[in-house]
Amino acid sequence: MRRETFNFGRSVKQLSNIMEMRFNQSLKQWDLTSSQFSVVMYLLHNQDQEINQKMIEEAFLLKGPTVTGIVKRLVEKDFILRRLDPQDRRINYLELTKKGQALEPLVCKEITRLETDTLRGISAEHLDLLEELLIQVLKNITTPTADQD
Structure with a gap:
């Protein structure tokens, strides 16, 4: 039976x-925020294609001005370069600098540490169940129900 005091939305x-607060705290040593780091990781994982700001907006469900601000700060910090499309000057392609590429192993180590701390004391069996439940919740929230059609 579910406890009456449990509020799923508030807990999530x-x-x-x-x-996010702890991750931002850890990222301070590289002068990054979690939003900026997410963009860097997206670029790292998609180096085989040209990425523009519109693709970042769509990938992270962000508005244009928000992405423009993130990109501007990453350029100022020398983590990425902005390159204009010669045919359409409204399009900016984004590329990682060497400094941006060097972040991956450093920050991934920090992410592993934070996740280990967060999940400390939870058995492998319970972690498997947690993953299964979270996947189901994500499916529920992203799949329309019959009465939403």
């Missing part, structure tokens, strides 16, 4: 806020 929001 609190967990997300705390994890």
Whole structure:
């Protein structure tokens, strides 16, 4: 039976806020925020294609001005370069600098440490169940139900 005091939405929001706060704290040593780091990782994982700002907007469900601000700060910090499309000067392609590429092993090590701390004391069996439940919740929230059609 489910406890009456459990509020799923509030718990997820609190967990997300705390994890982001801790991650941002860890990223300070590289002068990055979690949003900036997410863009760097996206570029790292998609180096085989040309990425523009519109693709970042779509990948992270962000508005144009938000992405423009993130990109501007990453350029200022020398993590990425902005390159204009010669045919359409409204399009900016984004590329990682060497400094940006060097972040991956450093920050991934930090992510592993944070995840280990967060999941400390939870058995492998419970972690498998947690993963299964979160996948189901994501499916539920992204799949329309019959009464939403």
